[in-house]
Amino acid sequence: xxxxxxxxxxxxxxxxxxxxxxxxxxxxxxxxxxxxxxxxxxxxxxxxxxxxxxxxxxxxxxxxxxxxxxxxxxxxxxxxxxxxxxxxxxxxxxxxxxxxxxxxxxxxxxxxxxxxxxxxxxxxxxxxxxxxxxxxxxxxxxxxxxxxxxxxxxxxxxxxxxxxxxxxxxxxxxxxxxxxxxxxxxxxxxxxxxxxxxxxxxxxxx
Amino acid sequence: xxxxxxxxxxxxxxxxxxxxxxxxxxxxxxxxxxxxxxxxxxxxxxxxxxxxxxxxxxxxxxxxxxxxxxxxxxxxxxxxxxxxxxxxxxxxxxxxxxxxxxxxxxxxxxxxxxxxxxxxxxxxxxxxxxxxxxxxxxxxxxxxxxxxxxxxxxxxxxxxxxxxxxxxxxxxxxxxxxxxxxxxxxxxxxxxxxxxxxxxxxxxxxxxxxxxxxxxxxxxxxxxxxxxxxxxxxxxxxxxxxxxxxxxxxxxxxx
Numbered sequence: 001x002x003x004x005x006x007x008x009x010x011x012x013x014x015x016x017x018x019x020x021x022x023x024x025x026x027x028x029x030x031x032x033x034x035x036x037x038x039x040x041x042x043x044x045x046x047x048x049x050x051x052x053x054x055x056x057x058x059x060x061x062x063x064x065x066x067x068x069x070x071x072x073x074x075x076x077x078x079x080x081x082x083x084x085x086x087x088x089x090x091x092x093x094x095x096x097x098x099x100x101x102x103x104x105x106x107x108x109x110x111x112x113x114x115x116x117x118x119x120x121x122x123x124x125x126x127x128x129x130x131x132x133x134x135x136x137x138x139x140x141x142x143x144x145x146x147x148x149x150x151x152x153x154x155x156x157x158x159x160x161x162x163x164x165x166x167x168x169x170x171x172x173x174x175x176x177x178x179x180x181x182x183x184x185x186x187x188x189x190x191x192x193x194x195x196x197x198x199x200x201x202x203x204x205x206x
Numbered sequence: 207x208x209x210x211x212x213x214x215x216x217x218x219x220x221x222x223x224x225x226x227x228x229x230x231x232x233x234x235x236x237x238x239x240x241x242x243x244x245x246x247x248x249x250x251x252x253x254x255x256x257x258x259x260x261x262x263x264x265x266x267x268x269x270x271x272x273x274x275x276x277x278x279x280x281x282x283x284x285x286x287x288x289x290x291x292x293x294x295x296x297x298x299x300x301x302x303x304x305x306x307x308x309x310x311x312x313x314x315x316x317x318x319x320x321x322x323x324x325x326x327x328x329x330x331x332x333x334x335x336x337x338x339x340x341x342x343x344x345x346x347x348x349x350x351x352x353x354x355x356x357x358x359x360x361x362x363x364x365x366x367x368x369x370x371x372x373x374x375x376x377x378x379x380x381x382x383x384x385x386x387x388x389x390x391x392x393x394x395x396x397x398x399x400x401x402x403x404x405x406x407x408x409x410x411x412x413x414x415x416x417x418x419x420x421x422x423x424x425x426x427x428x429x430x431x432x433x434x435x436x437x438x439x440x441x442x443x444x445x446x447x448x449x450x451x452x453x454x455x456x457x458x459x460x461x
Contacts (some may be wrong), residue, residue, distance in 0.1 A: 006339035013345055014285050021289030028296050063402075070398060073290065078285055085281050089338060118337040 003119035218415025225337015252400035269383035289351030311451030331375025363389035
């Protein structure tokens with residue numbers, strides 16, 4: 001079972017236990033024998049019906065109402081605590097991943113997502129960190145390749161310029177030029193091979 | 207002011223001094239005393255827990271300041287134990303007082319024997335927190351602790367301590383601090399719900415005694431033989447639990 005699934009089960013069970021317990025308590029309290037006893041005693045203590053004071057009879061019920069109110073407040077505090085906790089544990093790391101990923105999207109490849117959690121959200125963060133690290137390597141390699149190609153192109157250009165200037169091209173010079181051209185092509189081939197590990201969407205590559 | 211129960215003050219004072227390092231909660235000591243004074247179960251438990259709350263609150267604030275409370279686990283345990291405290295408290299109101307006393311006797315016996323025989327600090331680990339997903343098999347423990355504290359005034363601190371320290375291998379300071387925090391909240395909920403049952407004529411002396419003893423206790427801790435105190439309290443509570451269990455059972459049987 002996934003860790004996140006287990007986490008959801010823990011939270012769901014806690015909600016169930018809290019709600020069920022309070023529900024049982026409310027049912028117990030509303031049907032309390034003590035209220036009945038208290039009302040009966042109050043009525044029995046009076047000799048005539050005129051002596052019966054409605055406030056006196058209602059007192060235990062009103063007290064019960066106050067108690068219910070306190071229990072509901074406790075329930076609300078518990079549920080709020082639970083959701084706050086849930087938000088801290090699940091939503092907060094997800095939000096962090098989204099904001100840090102936006103930085104990557106804007107070109108900051110030095111971004112590292114650090115999370116305290118131990119579940120799949122942390123795995124997701126670590127995967128994004130690896131992805132960013134790979135992207136950084138690819139960018140560095142592209143930069144190096146382009147620089148090498150630029151260097152070779154410059155050398156070829158120099159040789160061609162000299163040849164045009166002298167209007168002479170001996171066999172040796174021709175072979176050097178050809179070699180440089182082949183090296184340049186090989187570099188480009190290697191560079192293209194680098195991308196064969198990536199799958200591309202249809203239509204992106206012709 | 208009614209001074210009938212003035213002698214509760216020295217009892218509470220010395221209990222707070224000597225119980226601080228013994229590992230036993232204050233209510234385990236006070237509730238039998240209150241039963242002995244003839245209080246009904248709900249009165250004894252409410253007065254015992256409000257007394258314990260007084261002692262626990264200063265300890266809780268101290269631990270919060272030291273930043274050794276694991277709120278993550280603490281809140282999860284509170285969420286499970288508080289509803290059970292409410293149910294347990296209700297059971298005290300509807301059950302036969304003798305049955306409540308028998309349950310109290312059993313719980314005191316179990317925790318006293320456990321503390322005497324198995325509670326070794328060497329078996330604790332170094333964790334400072336615990337992942338929620340791995341908490342799934344232990345959900346019943348805080349609920350049981352809450353039910354126990356609602357029924358007997360003992361349980362949340364003890365079960366949380368065992369769960370965090372011995373099973374989940376928490377660092378001893380974090381386990382104790384988180385247990386005290388959870389117990390403080392459980393005591394508070396019980397006290398609020400049972401405010402009409404608290405015997406303030408007794409609580410005024412027990413609370414002030416605990417408050418004063420709780421300040422002096424930690425200062426004297428290093429001079430007191432902690433291991434011996436733990437055994438003395440353990441044996442005394444075993445005897446109290448046994449006595450209450452047998453007497454209540456005999457009364458129940460005798461009708």
